[in-house]
Every structure is written in structure tokens, then in C-alpha cells.
Amino acid sequence: MLIIGIAGGTGCGKTTVVNQIVNELPENEVCVISQDSYYKDTSHLTYEERVKINFDHPQSIDFELLCQHLTALRKGETIAQPVYSFVEHNRTSETVSTAPSKVIIVEGILILTNPKIREMFDIKIYVQTDSDERLIRRLKRDIAERGRDMDEVLDRYQNTLKPMHQQFIDPTKEFADLIIPNNNYNNVAIDIVRTIIKERLN
């Protein structure tokens, strides 16, 4: 089994990179775990309280559950991956049954901040994109796909996103085995990662 961790600031293109890597690979050989699925369950809070959570701080993530799930997958067990709702700012009652596979890709802004999770990765990748480009992408994506408006995205960017990125996310670059520059679509880097995975699958 090969476990690959893909980190990088919001909007850097992690999900897009993962989709590009996975696209041409056999479906049953690769599974993807998103850190977003592991935001802590906050059902005990009201919506108004949940909106105020700092979702860019490591404490917002249920790393214990993520660790348990990766350990189970390594042992060959199937897990029930939580499903997160960005609109509700909470875990839903649904889960996705995720079976172990030869390659597991874990992606998320904070995955390299946790030493136990970091140790589980065979390959650590950091996707690097300039902050202005990330903000533009995030604005467009959150308005189109996550039910946000411009003021909400910009407020969050100034109050939590930017300082948390500087304090927690950007420094994890030093743990990466590979840094993928992603201001533009980087097909060469995608091909390299795919080649490494294909070698493992053969």
C-alpha cells in the first residue's frame, strides 16, 4: 500500500491535482480521503455558532478519527468516511463506505501539521500557488459551489485564512518530499506522480 499526502493552502488546486492524478488510474486501485470529511462534528452548536469556527486551525480537524481510519485502511479494513456539508458547516449524517486500495491519497490544507498523520505518508506533496491566485480561485469556487458571498469569503480570508496559512500551513512545506508549483496547470508534475503510482500498481 502507498499512502500519499497532498497539502497546500486553500485554492492552491489540491482537489484538481488529485482528480488529474486519479483520472487515468484504475478506479478500484486508488481511493481518496479528503481532510474536509474530518472537520470535527459540531452538531451540539447552533448554525450561528458554527459559522464562527476557525476552520483553518488544526484544532478544527478530528485528526484522531483520520488516524484511526488510515490505520484501519492499512490493515485492509473498510471505513465509513464522513460526509461534510460546507453549507451547514457540519458533518452530515451520511458516510461513504471506503474500501482499502493499493494507493490512498489524503488531501487537505492541514494534513502535514499533525506528526502522527505525517508519519503515515510514504510520499508528502505540497501544492504551491501564490496567495493572490489562491484568493481569486477561492472566491470564485466558494460563491459558485459552497454557498458563500463575496463579503463572507473576504472576511474569512482577512480574519482567519491568511493568518492561519502563515502560521500553520505554509511552514509544512518543509516536510514535503515534492513541491508542485501550480500557478498554472502543471501537467509535467502530474505525469511524474502518476508514473510513481503506476510503478507501485504493477
Ligand SMILES: Nc1ncnc2c1ncn2[C@@H]1O[C@H](COP(=O)(O)OP(=O)(O)O)[C@@H](O)[C@H]1O
Ligand atoms: N492550475 C489551476 N489554474 C487555474 N485554476 C485552477 C487551477 N487548479 C485549480 N483551479 C481552480 O481553482 C479552484 C480551487 O481549486 P481546488 O482544486 O478546489 O483547490 P483546493 O482543493 O486546493 O482548495 C477550482 O475552481 C479549480 O477549478
Ligand SMILES: Nc1ccn([C@@H]2O[C@H](COP(=O)(O)O)[C@@H](O)[C@H]2O)c(=O)n1
Ligand atoms: N464549514 C467550512 C469548513 C471549511 N471551510 C474552508 O475550507 C477550506 C479548506 O478546504 P479547501 O478545499 O479550500 O482546501 C479552509 O480554508 C476553510 O476556511 C469553509 O469555508 N467552511
